Amino acid sequence: MSNSFQTIENLTKPIFVSLPYMLSVIIPVLNEAENIISVLSHLTESSSIETTSEIILVDGGSEDNTVQLALDFSERTPFSIFVISSEKGRAKQMNSGFRKSTGSILYFLHADSYPPKNFDALIINEVKKGNPAGCFKMKFDSDHWWLQLASWFTKFSWRACRGGDQSQFITRELFEEIGGFDETFIIYEDNILINELYKRNKFVVIQEWIGSSARMYQDKGVWFVQYHFYIIYLKKWFGADANELYAYYLKHIKDCRVAKISAEKATLSKKAFADE
Numbered sequence: 001m002s003n004s005f006q007t008i009e010n011l012t013k014p015i016f017v018s019l020p021y022m023l024s025v026i027i028p029v030l031n032e033a034e035n036i037i038s039v040l041s042h043l044t045e046s047s048s049i050e051t052t053s054e055i056i057l058v059d060g061g062s063e064d065n066t067v068q069l070a071l072d073f074s075e076r077t078p079f080s081i082f083v084i085s086s087e088k089g090r091a092k093q094m095n096s097g098f099r100k101s102t103g104s105i106l107y108f109l110h111a112d113s114y115p116p117k118n119f120d121a122l123i124i125n126e127v128k129k130g131n132p133a134g135c136f137k138m139k140f141d142s143d144h145w146w147l148q149l150a151s152w153f154t155k156f157s158w159r160a161c162r163g164g165d166q167s168q169f170i171t172r173e174l175f176e177e178i179g180g181f182d183e184t185f186i187i188y189e190d191n192i193l194i195n196e197l198y199k200r201n202k203f204v205v206i207q208e209w210i211g212s213s214a215r216m217y218q219d220k221g222v223w224f225v226q227y228h229f230y231i232i233y234l235k236k237w238f239g240a241d242a243n244e245l246y247a248y249y250l251k252h253i254k255d256c257r258v259a260k261i262s263a264e265k266a267t268l269s270k271k272a273f274a275d276e
Contacts, residue, residue, distance in 0.1 A: 021124045022053040023169075024103030028086075028093035029057050032111040033064040035213075037073055039111055044079050047120040053103035054080040058096050060088035091181035091189035098180060106175055108168045108190075112213035113138075115167060122206050123169045132174045133197045134204035135166035142214035144222050157205050159198050164190030165212040166205075174202065184242040187249045188232065220253070228252045 025043060029036065036057075043055055057070050067083050074081035086096035094108055105127055109115065115136060116122065126134060137155040140147040153161045168190065174197075182192045197203045217225050231252075232245055240248075 020104055021051065021127065022103040023047070023051055023105050023107050023120045023123060024053050024097075024101035025055040025107045025109060026094055026097035026101060027055070027057050027109050027111050028060060028090045028097070029062065029066055029070075029111045030060040030088065031062045031064045031066060033062070033066045033069055035112050036066050036069050039114065040070065040073050040077075040081065042114050044077050046115060046117045048118075049078055051120045051124060052079060054082060054101065056097045056100050057081070057083045058086045058093040058100075059083060060086055060090075060093050089183065089186055091183045091185055094189075095180045095183065098175065101172075104172050106170050106172060108164075108170075110165060110167070110212065112215065113165060113167055114211040116208040116210060119208075119210075122208055126169075126204055126206060127171060131202070131204040133168070133170040133202050134206060135162065135168055136206045136208055136210040138163075138166040138212050139209045140212055140214040140217070142217065144214070144217070146222055146226065147214055147217060155205060155207060157203070159194070162191070162194045162198075162203075165210075167210055168193065170197070182242075186242065186246045188236060188242075188245055191233075191236070225253070 025047075027039070032039075040055065043052075057067075059067050070081065070083050074083070082100060084096060084100055086093045097108075098106060105123060107119075107123060119136070122136075123134075137151075139151045142148070154163075154166055170193075178193065178196045181189045183189075185192055194203070228248075232248060235245060235248065
């Protein structure tokens with residue numbers, strides 16, 4: 001990506017020397033009060049304090065009690081858990097998390113995803129073998145046959161089978177070389193980074209399952225979401241820029257959800273009025 005080094009201005013190396021094979025878990029969050037304790041509990045139970053440098057939550061302006069819940073949890077665990085603020089936008093939030101991080105390996109994770117037991121050791125083992133970046137194969141928490149099939153395909157190394165739900169580990173050195181996440185992309189930022197890694201032939205799929213929420217598919221419908229994300233994928237393939245992709249997302253996915261919620265509220269209000 002030609003403008004990648006413009007996306008993280010002052011992408012400077014820390015003044016300290018990162019310890020070899022230490023993980024920094026970076027999670028962008030926005031109104032995740034419903035999930036955050038479950039995710040943090042899972043992470044601290046599934047990794048070692050000896051190899052996990054810190055867990056960094058990057059809040060994009062939550063209006064619920066995500067931040068307070070995370071801060072309260074941090075006081076009950078020996079793990080180093082930090083909550084920092086950032087301008088909203090997953091790419092911006094993850095880049096902010098990088099700047100706070102101290103680990104030699106970065107692990108970017110969605111707030112509704114649950115990596116496998118000993119995920120830190122699994123990642124470190126791959127880096128030691130000379131694989132500087134990669135992900136886990138992914139399984140949705142849904143019995144829908146299409147989502148089960150899509151999950152099954154994530155075990156293959158094909159580029160088309162990749163996505164942010166599978167999480168992303170990458171060495172600090174390689175992340176700096178690429179220039180971080182491209183902040184011009186409000187959506188599709190995971191895929192832009194993955195494209196750069198595939199161009200360099202530096203990507204491995206760890207054959208352990210990461211669990212991921214299917215809540216978007218459940219909220220909007222499996223075929224609806226799958227269709228529109230496929231269109232976004234095709235648009236990018238044929239050269240659409242960040243603004244075009246985001247405009248399509250707003251019109252067909254995000255605004256649709258707002259309209260659906262508004263309709264549901266209107267129905268409830270009408271029912272309440274009728275019951276009076």
